[in-house]
Structure formats: structure tokens, C-alpha cells
Amino acid sequence: MAIFYxxxxxxxxxxxxxxxxxxxxxxxxxxxxxxxxxDSERIEQYREMISDGNPAEFDEMRGEELxxxxxxxxxxxxxxxxxxxxxxxxxxxYAELPKYFxxxxxxQDLESRLLTCMxxxxxxxxxxxxxxxxxxxxxxxxxxxxxxxxVGQSKGVKMKVSTKHPKVKESYEIGKRIFNYxxxxxxFGCSTCHATSGVRIxxxxxxxxxxxxKDAQIAYTGWPAYRVSQGLTRSFxxxxxxxxxQQRFPExxxxxxxxxxxxxxxxxxxxxxxxxxxxxxx
Amino acid sequence: MGNPxxxxxxxxxxxxEVKILMQHEMETGLRKEADGTLVPAWFITExxxxxxxxxxxxxxxxxxxxxxxxxxxxxxxxxxxxxxTVSWVDNKGDNRADExxxxx
Amino acid sequence: MNSKLIMSIAVSASLALLAAPxxxxxxxxxxxAKTAMIVKxxxxxxxxxxxxxxxxxxxxxxxSKYVDNPPTKLKAKLEAAETAAIKWPADGQYMGDWQAxxxxxxxxxxxxWSDKAEDPAGGNxxxxxxxxxxxxxxxxxxxxxxxxxxxxxxxxxxQRYTYGRIYNAKAMNxxxxxxxxxxxxxxxxxQIKDLVALLLDPESGVNK
Amino acid sequence: MSKExxxxxxxxxxxxxxxxxxxxxxxxxxxxPGDALAEWNKPAFTSKAxxxxxxxxxxxxxxxxxxxxxxxVPEIAENGAVVPVTVSSSLTNVEQIxxxxxxxxxxxxxxxTIPQGTEAMVTTRVKMGKTANVVALVKADGKFxxxxxxxxxTAGGCGG
Numbered sequence: 184m185a186i187f188y189x190x191x192x193x194x195x196x197x198x199x200x201x202x203x204x205x206x207x208x209x210x211x212x213x214x215x216x217x218x219x220x221x222d223s224e225r226i227e228q229y230r231e232m233i234s235d236g237n238p239a240e241f242d243e244m245r246g247e248e249l250x251x252x253x254x255x256x257x258x259x260x261x262x263x264x265x266x267x268x269x270x271x272x273x274x275x276x277y278a279e280l281p282k283y284f285x286x287x288x289x290x291q292d293l294e295s296r297l298l299t300c301m302x303x304x305x306x307x308x309x310x311x312x313x314x315x316x317x318x319x320x321x322x323x324x325x326x327x328x329x330x331x332x333x334v335g336q337s338k339g340v341k342m343k344v345s346t347k348h349p350k351v352k353e354s355y356e357i358g359k360r361i362f363n364y365x366x367x368x369x370x371f372g373c374s375t376c377h378a379t380s381g382v383r384i385x386x387x388x389x390x391x392x393x394x395x396x397k398d399a400q401i402a403y404t405g406w407p408a409y410r411v412s413q414g415l416t417r418s419f420x421x422x423x424x425x426x427x428x429q430q431r432f433p434e435x436x437x438x439x440x441x442x443x444x445x446x447x448x449x450x451x452x453x454x455x456x457x458x459x460x461x462x463x464x465x
Numbered sequence: 466m467g468n469p470x471x472x473x474x475x476x477x478x479x480x481x482e483v484k485i486l487m488q489h490e491m492e493t494g495l496r497k498e499a500d501g502t503l504v505p506a507w508f509i510t511e512x513x514x515x516x517x518x519x520x521x522x523x524x525x526x527x528x529x530x531x532x533x534x535x536x537x538x539x540x541x542x543x544x545x546x547x548x549x550t551v552s553w554v555d556n557k558g559d560n561r562a563d564e565x566x567x568x569x
Numbered sequence: 570m571n572s573k574l575i576m577s578i579a580v581s582a583s584l585a586l587l588a589a590p591x592x593x594x595x596x597x598x599x600x601x602a603k604t605a606m607i608v609k610x611x612x613x614x615x616x617x618x619x620x621x622x623x624x625x626x627x628x629x630x631x632x633s634k635y636v637d638n639p640p641t642k643l644k645a646k647l648e649a650a651e652t653a654a655i656k657w658p659a660d661g662q663y664m665g666d667w668q669a670x671x672x673x674x675x676x677x678x679x680x681x682w683s684d685k686a687e688d689p690a691g692g693n694x695x696x697x698x699x700x701x702x703x704x705x706x707x708x709x710x711x712x713x714x715x716x717x718x719x720x721x722x723x724x725x726x727x728q729r730y731t732y733g734r735i736y737n738a739k740a741m742n743x744x745x746x747x748x749x750x751x752x753x754x755x756x757x758x759x760q761i762k763d764l765v766a767l768l769l770d771p772e773s774g775v776n777k
Numbered sequence: 778m779s780k781e782x783x784x785x786x787x788x789x790x791x792x793x794x795x796x797x798x799x800x801x802x803x804x805x806x807x808x809x810p811g812d813a814l815a816e817w818n819k820p821a822f823t824s825k826a827x828x829x830x831x832x833x834x835x836x837x838x839x840x841x842x843x844x845x846x847x848x849x850v851p852e853i854a855e856n857g858a859v860v861p862v863t864v865s866s867s868l869t870n871v872e873q874i875x876x877x878x879x880x881x882x883x884x885x886x887x888x889x890t891i892p893q894g895t896e897a898m899v900t901t902r903v904k905m906g907k908t909a910n911v912v913a914l915v916k917a918d919g920k921f922x923x924x925x926x927x928x929x930x931t932a933g934g935c936g937g
Contacts, residue, residue, distance in 0.1 A: 222705055222853060229851035232861040233902070236486045238533040240471055353600070360604040363636050365629045367622045368680050368755060369748040370739070372633065376710065384696050384708040386855060386931050411859040414490075414532040427612075431680045433622050434615035441611035465855040480896070493904070495882055510817045521895050527822040529878055529886035529903050531859045537900035538889075705853075706931035 226386055230463075239331060239409035239461035242323075242416035246332025249325055255305025264300035266293070266333065277337035278458050281447045283348040290354040292446045294420045295438035297329050316437045317421045320414065327418045331407055337458045342404065344450045351447060354440075358448025361441055362393070371430040373445070387465065392452060400456030403449050408462035416461060419446060467553070467561030474549040474567045481543030481567055483514060483521075485536040485551050493528040509534060512553045516543060545569035601634065618682035632744040644743045651740040655733055656751065658758055663728035663765050670767030671774060673760055674700055680755065690755050692764055697746070700767065701774025710746055718769035719776045731765045821885050827912070830877060830885045831921075839914060839921035846924045848913040857905040857930040862886075864899055868917035871897035875916075879925070880909035905930050 250261045250273075266276035267284070281292040287299055294316070301307045318324040346352045365372040376384060378393035390398035409416045417425075423442050427435050435442050468488035475482055487509065494506025512524040512534075521540040543549070545567055552562035612623045628647050631639045639647070676691025678684060694700060697710035700717075721727050733740060736751030750756040756764070767773050821833035831837060849863040864874050874889045874897065886903045903911070910925040 225851065225853040226855055229853060229855055229861075232849075232851055233859055235537075236471075236484060236535040238486060238488070240486070241468065241488050241533070244469070353603075356600050357604050357607060360600060360633075361608065363633050364604070364608060364623075364625075365633045366625050367618075368753045370629055370632075370753075371748070374637065375746045378637075379710070382709045384710060385706045386853070389710070411531075412856045414858065428618075428681045428683060431618065431622070433612040433618045433620045434682055436611045436613055439611035441607050444607065491904075493882070519894075520892055522892070522899075523890040524899075524901075525817055525822070525888045527885050527887065528883050529881050529905075531902040531904050535900070535902050537863075538895060539898060540895040542894065705929070 222386060223383065223388060226388075233411065234463060237409055237461065237463045238414075239335075239407070239416045239463065242318075242328050242331040242409070243335040243461065244332075245323065246328035246330070246335075249329055250332055255301065255307040257304065257306035259304045259306075261297075261300050261304060261329070263304060264297070266296055273333055273336045275337050275340045277334045278340040278342050279344060281344065281351065281354065281443055281450060283350045289440075290348075290350050290443055290447060292419070292438070292443045292450075293330050293333060294326060294418060295443055297326050297333070298438050301326065301329075313437045317418070317424070318415045324418075327407075327416070327421070330418045330420075331416050331461050334407055334458070334460050338460070340458050342400070342450065342453045342456050342458055344447070344454055346451060354444045354447040355451050357440075358444035358446065361445045362448055367431040369431045371432075373426065373430070375430075392449060396452070396455075399449065399452035403453035404456050404458045405460055405462035405464070407460055408464045410464050412465055467555070467559050470551060470553075470561065470563040472549065472551055472563055472565035474543070474565050476543045476545060476567050476569060480539050480541055481516070481549070482539045483537065483549055483551075483565075485512075485514070485534075487512075487534045487536075487553060487561075489532070489534060489553075489555065491526075491528070491530055491532045491534065495528075507555065507557060509553045509555045512536065512551065514538070515550045516540065517547065521549075543567050616682035617680065617684065617686050628739060628743060635744075637744040639743060647743040648740055651737050651743070651749070651752065652733075654752060655736050655740060656758075657729075658732070658762070663725075663732045663762060664769065665759060665762030665764075665766045667763070667766040667770040667773035667775075669760075670763035670765075671701065673756070673763055674767055675704075692750070692756060692760070693748075694764070694767075702777065703774055714768060714775060717775050718771065718773070721769075723769045723771070728765060728769060731768055732761060735761050735764050818888065821888070822883060824884055825882065827877065827879050827884050831914070834875060834885075834888070834914065834921075836914060836916070836921035836923075839923040841924065842922040843924040846913050846915050846922055848911065848924050848926050850911045850926050850928050852927075853929045853931055854905065855931065857907065859902050860905050860911070860928055860930075861900065861902050862911055862913075864913040864915070866897040866915045866917065866922075868897065868915060868922065871915055871917045872919075873914075873916035874899055875914040876901065876903060877912040877914065878903060878905055878909050879912060881906055 253260050263270045265271075266273065267279055267282040268276050277293055280296070281290050283290050284296065284299075291299065298309065298312055301312055302309050312326055315322070316324060316326055318327050344351075346355050362373045365375070374393060376389050378391055379389075380391040380395045380398065382389050390402040392399040392402060406422050407416060407418045420437060420442060423445060424435060424437075470488065471486040473484045489509050490507055491509065492504050492507040494503070496504045498504060506528060508528050508530065509526050512522075512526065513520060514522040522536075522538050524536065526534065547567050548564045549567060550562060550564040552560060554560040608623050612620055614620045625633065628651065631643060631647060670692075673692040674694035677693045677696050679688060679690025695704055695707045697708040699707040699709070699713040699715050702715065735756075737749045738745045738747035739749055739752075748755060751758070751761055768775055770776070818833060821830055824830035824833055831839065845866055845868045847865045847867075851861065854860045862876055864876060866874070871891050874891060876886045877884045878886055881904070887901055889899050891897055897915070905928060908927065908929045910927050912923060912925045914921060914923045
């Protein structure tokens with residue numbers, strides 16, 4: 184259940200490690216150096232090597248086009264969509280989501296808000312979007328590409344999700360409970376893999392998102408991400424969906440209150456960190 | 466026509482570094498669908514990069530190059546504002562050409 | 570300041586002290602109930618993963634509520650119930666084929682909504698444990714089981730303990746991360762025996 | 778460019794048809810008939826074994842040399858779908874750099890022609906079906922040199 188892999192953005196550590204490796208292998212203690220490099224460090228080295236040239240950029244391009252192009256039965260673009268910073272404001276919007284929206288009277292994450300805009304502004308029936316909300320090898324997903332575009336516009340912006348609104352506070356509290364909710368044939372919860380520091384599943388380091396602020400920040404700000412194993416850019420709703428699949432849970436409804444609450448919990452845990460996505464993952 | 470590429474070209478101390486990311490499935494022809502049918506081979510076979518009408522890199526690809534191919538190389542010369550052009554053809558005869566402006 | 574006023578301040582202060590935790594508890598249990606309602610509503614059938622899977626048994630509910638740290642008494646009670654439910658092999662044999670066990674240990678498949686009912690479930694062992702020295706891609710969520718048999722011996726008591734531990738890890742530790750492979754019907758008796766052999770057989774990669 | 782190659786290119790265009798269409802739609806193509814690359818080396822790219830691939834590249838017995846060829850690959854790849862490979866060489870007059878994976882169904886991954894003025898260095902990414910050796914083949918002054926490094930391809934995630 185390797186759900187969130189630790190970031191690709193640990194450059195300083197990388198350089199330090201690379202230097203160590205170099206220094207050690209040049210020394211007479213070359214044999215000892217062999218074991219000084221751990222497999223986790225080798226994986227970090229691999230991630231560093233692929234960090235340049237992220238195909239997620241293509242999904243950002245696709246999403247931007249979709250955002251600006253008139254579409255749906257109403258032949259409207261999404262340029263009037265309010266993502267929480269006013270109609271049409273995309274820059275920095277993702278860093279403040281989830282948020283409470285007065286018009287829908289609920290807390291919404293990015294994808295549920297895009298769903299609102301696509302249905303209200305463009306007139307696309309909700310079921311048409313939610314029937315297949317995730318990209319597949321055969322077919323791209325508009326809502327997913329739109330999300331990739333929007334998150335890219337928060338690159339370099341510090342995460343600041345406010346819990347001042349009581350509804351957001353409540354969403355956070357419910358999300359925390361869902362994180363710890365153990366069920367299904369394997370008794371798994373998110374916490375099974377993501378509540379201990381310094382452990383890994385197979386070769387992948389697992390971030391502790393319950394009590395390690397840095398882990399939570401790195402994990403959250405690296406999504407959405409292009410997954411090289413799938414050759415697709417994956418949204419945050421997809422990330423949660425696939426977590427639950429591997430937890431042997433039934434499927435969470437797309438953009439449901441449960442997934443938004445969990446997102447709120449994780450997003451708040453990442454507050455203060457610079458958003459660096461869309462990322463590039465295994 | 467194929468999907469657009471992302472090309473970045475930057476000159477430093479008289480050497481231009483070019484990074485190219487292409488959008489292509491790069492199907493090996495060995496992968497099977499869930500129902501067992503073979504997905505036909507579909508991959509970029511040739512890539513060419515040019516600067517001022519001069520070829521600065523030529524590549525031939527086989528099926529083993531990763532999906533959304535990435536290339537990085539360096540050539541002597543180039544100055545900010547000039548263009549680098551990259552094009553590819555695949556085994557189905559489809560192709561694509563894009564250009565990028567060299568940055569300083 | 571008269572004594573009456575002092576008194577009333579003291580009373581209200583102590584009331585507040587009493588009321589605060591009670592109030593917090595009420596809010597918390599309200600949130601617990603709301604969470605349960607949301608989870609039951611928002612998770613839907615998909616493939617073999619039916620919506621009813623979110624319904625918790627007593628152990629899952631307790632581990633969730635107490636964030637994997639239930640009160641000592643409750644923990645002991647839960648462990649006793651799990652222990653009592655272990656179905657031991659009727660033939661009294663605990664060891665199977667270690668090579669079949671290695672294959673099971675490698676597989677992380679089974680019981681997700683993208684698996685079919687007839688797809689065999691794997692043991693998921695390498696996801697969390699180091700086992701054979703040959704496999705470098707092992708997880709560390711659970712302890713290393715390298716040389717498990719070599720260090721513990723292969724006596725019947727060890728065999729039985731190991732079988733029980735795989736059958737139901739919660740019998741020893743109520744909120745352990747490890748699934749209850751036998752108890753929940755993830756693996757068959759024969760498969761658990763293969764895993765016992767993987768851990769104990771001197772020829773197994775675990776002990777080489 | 779020889780006439781023969783030119784003809785081969787034209788044949789490909791007539792049979793493929795794709796490029797003709799492209800011209801109609803105004804696509805900018807650098808692959809004009811008179812300006813073709815060396816023809817795609819089909820025998821080399823369909824080789825199932827290392828020796829066969831080397832033969833097709835005209836490199837039957839390359840000299841093993843890890844001093845003049847630098848091959849940078851990760852020791853462990855988290856996923857075989859993307860394995861970064863950088864090959865560079867300190868040899869003079871490097872004309873060609875090739876990348877091979879000895880256990881892939883088609884061993885040859887890519888062949889780069891390095892013109893004068895381009896550094897003898899390329900980075901790309903290849904697919905690997907399993908743990909195998911990545912081989913770098915460099916042609917300089919008409920002579921072939923090679924070096925290899927093993928990349929371990931691991932099982933990633935929970936494998937579900």
C-alpha cells in the first residue's frame with residue numbers, strides 16, 4: 184500500500200549523499216563504502232535522476248486549453264470559475280484548498296470545485312463527469328487535466344489552508360478520523376502505513392502523515408503527479424481512491440464528503456510548505 | 466500530427482544545452498490488453514535536432530525507449546534568442562516538429 | 570471583594586473545569602458518529618469489494634476509536650477473543666512447502682476491487698518484512714524475519730506459535746498492523762503452513 | 778547522403794502516407810525527402826541478442842573500455858518503465874553513441890549520431906523488463922568501444 188512516496192525534492196540531501204559516495208569511493212575504504220550506501224539512498228539517487236523533464240507538463244497544457252476553451256452544452260469556458268480566490272483566479276488557488284464555499288454551502292477540494300464549475304458554468308451533467316473521473320491509458324480525463332493545470336498555478340506558493348471556518352474545522356476532524364479508520368478484510372486504515380516515521384513498503388519510504396510534519400508536507404505537496412509506472416498524470420482524488428483500493432476498502436465516491444474531509448486533514452498537515460507539484464513518481 | 470513537445474534550450478559559456486520531452490506512447494508491440502489481444506508496436510523511430518539549418522543531433526529509437534521520451538544533449542555555439550528545432554517520425558509515419566528559443 | 574463573589578467565581582471555575590472535558594468528549598463522540606455515517610454513505614460497492622466492508626468488527630472499532638492504543642483491559646479482552654477464535658490445523662501439522670511460501674510472500678495481490686473473487690490472494694509478506702536474503706525489495710513496517718528459524722529453532726512450540734501469529738496477529742497484539750490472514754479468510758490453512766515453512770525450514774532462503 | 782537511402786526514404790513516405798497528409802495540413806516537418814536521416818536500422822533494432830545487435834551496428838568486437846566511456850545509470854530503478862541513462866565519452870571524434878539493454882526482448886534501445894560540434898554526451902530514458910545490464914557503445918574514429926553496468930529493477934509499492 185505504498186500510497187505516498189516521499190518527495191523527489193530533497194536536493195540538498197541528495198547532493199550531500201552524492202558527495203559522501205564520491206568521497207568514500209575515492210578513499211581507500213572503498214570496500215566499506217559499498218555498504219555505507221543504503222538501498223533507500225540508491226532509490227533517492229534514482230528519483231533525482233528522473234526529476235528533470237516531467238511529462239505532467241503535457242497534462243498541464245491540456246488542462247489549460249480545457250480551462251480556456253468554451254465547452255459543454257452552454258459552450259462556456261471555465262474562466263469564470265471561482266476556486267476560492269474570486270471568479271477566474273487560478274494563481275495560488277490550490278494552496279488554499281479545501282475551503283468552505285458559500286454558493287454550495289459545503290467544504291470543497293479542487294476536484295469537487297471543478298465539478299461544480301463544469302456542471303454550473305458549462306452545463307455538463309454531473310454523472311457524465313463522475314462516471315470516469317480518472318485518466319486511463321485509453322482515455323484522458325478532462326477534470327483530471329484541469330486539476331493538473333490548476334495545481335501547476337500554485338507552484339512555489341506556500342500551503343495555507345485555513346481551518347477558521349467551523350465547517351472546515353469539522354471536515355479536518357472527520358478527515359483525521361477517516362485516516363485512523365480501520366476496516367475491511369485486512370484491518371487496514373491509512374494509518375497502517377502512514378503513521379510511523381522511517382519505514383518503507385518494499386523499497387518505498389512511507390511518509391508519516393499523522394505526526395511528522397515534514398513527511399506530511401513533502402507527501403502532500405508532491406501530488407498530483409505523473410506516475411512513470413502508469414505513464415499517466417494522477418490527481419489527488421485518484422491518489423486517495425487507489426489508497427482505498429489497496430486498503431481493500433470499497434470505492435470512495437468521487438469528490439465525496441469522505442474524500443474531501445481526508446484531503447482537508449492532509450492539506451492542513453502540509454500547511455507552511457511550498458507547493459512543488461505536479462510531481463513525478465515511481 | 467503528433468502532440469507537441471516541450472523543448473528547453475539554454476546557452477552557457479558558449480555551449481547550448483537542449484532538453485526535449487516528447488509525447489508518445491512508445492508501445493513495444495509486446496504488451497497485451499486485459500483481454501489478451503496484442504497492442505501493436507507504435508514508437509518514434511527517428512529524432513532530429515537542428516540549429517540554424519545545421520543538424521546538432523540525430524537519434525534512432527527502438528521499442529525500448531520509455532513512454533514520453535526524454536533527451537538531453539549539448540552543442541557548441543548558440544546564443545540567446547536563436548531557435549532550436551526538433552522533429553520526430555514514428556513507425557506509423559506520423560511526425561511532429563517544434564521549436565524553442567534559446568535562453569541565456 | 571466579598572466572600573460570596575469569591576465563592577461564586579470559585580464554583581463557576583470548578584464547574585467550567587468539570588464541563589470542559591465532558592463537552593470535548595461530547596463533541597468527539599458526535600464527530601465519531603458523523604464520521605461513521607459519512608463513511609457508510611460515501612463508500613460504494615465495486616467489484617468484489619462490497620460497501621459492507623466498512624462495517625467494523627469490535628476489534629477494528631476499538632483500534633480506530635483509540636487510535637491503535639486501547640485501554641489495557643479492553644486490549645486484553647480483545648486479544649483473548651481473537652486467541653479463542655484461532656482454528657488450529659486438524660492434522661496437528663504446521664509446516665508446508667517453503668518454496669510455495671516464498672511465492673506467496675512475494676505476492677501483494679488479492680481482495681482489492683480490481684481482483685476477481687477467484688484470484689488467489691498473496692501473503693503480502695515482503696511489503697512489510699525482510700525474509701530471504703536474496704530479495705532486496707522488502708518493507709520495514711514489520712520486523713525483519715531474516716534467519717527466523719535459525720534463531721528460534723524449529724520445535725513444535727515454535728511452529729505452533731508461528732502458525733497462530735500468521736493466522737491471527739491480533740491475538741498477540743490487538744491493534745497490530747498485520748492482517749489476520751486465517752481469521753479473515755485471506756489465506757487457507759495450507760497456505761499458512763507454507764508460510765510457516767518459509768520461516769522455519771532450514772532450506773528456506775529466510776534461513777540461508 | 779547516398780541515393781539509395783534517399784530512395785528508401787521516399788518509399789517509406791509513399792507507403793506510409795502520413796507525411797503527405799501532414800504537408801497538406803501545413804505541419805512543419807524536418808523530415809523532407811531530400812533531407813532524410815540515415816535509414817532506421819531495422820535489423821539492429823529487431824535484434825534479440827546482443828551479438829546480433831552489435832553485428833547489425835557493424836561493431837562485432839568492440840573494445841571494453843570503462844575509462845573513456847562514462848555510463849551513468851541508477852544502481853536500483855524503482856520502476857523498469859523509466860530508467861535514466863547518460864552516456865558520455867572523453868574519446869575524440871565520437872561519431873555515434875548507442876544504448877542497449879541485454880535482457881530486453883529487443884536489445885537495442887537507441888542510436889545517436891553525434892555531429893561535429895556536439896558534445897559526446899546524451900541522456901535518455903529506457904524501459905527494462907527486469908534486472909539487466911545497460912550497455913553503452915561508442916564509435917570514435919571508426920572504432921567501437923563498450924562498457925556496461927547492471928541496473929536492479931525492483932518490485933515497487935505493495936504490488937496490489
